[in-house]
Amino acid sequence: MDSVISLLQGFETAFTWWNLLFCLAGVTVGMFIGVLPGLGPVAGTALLIPITYGMEPVSAIIMLAGIYYGAMYGGTITSVLLNVPGEAASLITCIDGYQLAKQGRAGTALGVAAIGSFIGGIVAVLGLTFIGPALSSFALRFGPPEFFAMMMLALLMLVALMGKSLIRGLIAAVIGLFIAMIGMDPVSGVIRFTYGQLELLDGVDFTVAAMGLFAVSEILLNAERSMKLDKPEKISRMLPEQGEWRPTMTSIGRGTGIGMTLGLIPGANSVIASIVSYTTEKKIAKDPSRFGNGAIEGVAGPETANNAHSGAALIPLFTLGLPSSPVMAIILGAFIMHGLTPGPALFTSNPDFVWGVIASMFIGNVILLIMNMPLAGMWARIALVPYKIMFPLILIITLLGTYSVRNSLWDVTLMIICGVIGYLMKKLDIPIAAALLTFVLGSQIESSLLQSLSISQNGFWIFFTRPISGVIMGIAVLILIFSVFSGIKNRRANLASDIEI
Secondary structure (H helix, E strand, O other), rough: OOOHHHHHHHHHHHHHHHHHHHHHHHHHHHHHHHHHHOOHHHHHHHHHHHHHHOOHHHHHHHHHHHHHOOOOOOHHHHHHHOOOOHHHHHHHHHHHHHHHHOOOOOHHHHHHHHHHHHHHHHHHHHHHHHHHHHHHHOOOOOOHHHHHHHHHHHHHHHHHHHHOOOHHHHHHHHHHHHHHEEOOOOOOEEEEOOOOOOHHHOOHHHHHHHHHHHHHHHHHHHHHOOOOOOOOOOOOOOOOOOOHHHOOOOOOOOHHHHHHHHHHHOOHHHHHHHHHHHHHHHOOOOOOOHHOOOHHHHHHHHHHHHHHHHOOHHHHHHHHOOOHHHHHHHHHHHHOOOOOOOOOOOHOOOHHHHHHHHHHHHHHHHHHHHHHHHHHHHHHHOOOOOOOOHHHHHHHHHHHHHHHOOHHHHHHHHHHHHHHHHHHHHOOOOHHHHHHHHHHHHHHHHHHHHHHHHHOOOOOOOOHHOOOHHHHHHHHHHHHHHHHHHHHHHHHHHHHHHOOO
């Protein structure tokens, strides 16, 4: 009951004309980013962070969150109409969505995706409304050892799930930790790795690193590609046929559950949610051969799962201060940039902010449903803008946005360096997400570690002797062992296949 009252108060904040405007702007920009192949929500969110400087915290996060789930919606359109995923999570939608479009049922595929995305997004926000405060109250029992254990678990899961190789994931984590250590030690005040540069005394600015690692690297990577897109398929009927409603809604229900569950797990990003949903639908189908040839469940399930994941990923961010995906890491950085600390105390110390953002997500999902159903064809045409025009404009906006943060050419130079590093990491298949998450959490990891050791009488054993941190660290160790053995098994399998060839 308290959550319902708080949510109604949140709607008072969200329904102010300026917050409605920022919500509309966020989801519209998110849709635009989503339909542009190769850009995606991570780079798009990083790109728009400088705009939030000077804004009220609640308005800034409303807009950034709108960009995130708006991009999830937008990526579906080009997947169905052009067979080009606007973002990674929509890759699975191409399999059956484009086949439906070729059969003249592009409107049905888009309609089902929009309905599933809306239901998945709304249910996830309801989860945040009712689960968030309870989880936040439980997290008040956490001390420095428990927070350190949670951050270790988040990093290990991200390294294990996001990268194809545990070694590459660990390399990425070390790169992020090194960047986080530049500047002044948060506990002792010792200056580290500045090499005499006064600009580095405060460390590397989060916005500079995020825009470089994701936005600039993505622009450089896409500049190598030559992509010519065909005219999108025509859109007619937007709703399923009478006999398709039951399997569609059943798939949407399963997709919602899968997306919600995986959204709570650090490292299990929306791509994994889409893959698990699609695999589940195919395995339980009476006729699996339909999948890949225009099965409507192959669109409904994955699309619902990736949008349910987007909302559910906010639960660990708001309640524990732990980002469960790259975009959540960027939004965490925006929290810190605006003087807010996500975690157990957020619901009690900043209730107007928390419930205003949650209420805005209900509004944003309704706006996206309205924008998706009748305007899908218009959004698809945006994707036809030539890369040679689009990406130079995005690069100029990125440079200007970085310079405007502190009016510093040093930041621009540092962003370009981070962009080159990100580009090389992508070429070498080193997961940037692990590096960014380590960078964002670096100072918190260090502080929690040092605080834990200062109150410990048994050194590092404090992380294993306390009940909550002990369980979390035990899970983290099991994940590490599983990842090592899985990597060895995959390597042996690859060697065996090479020998056979």
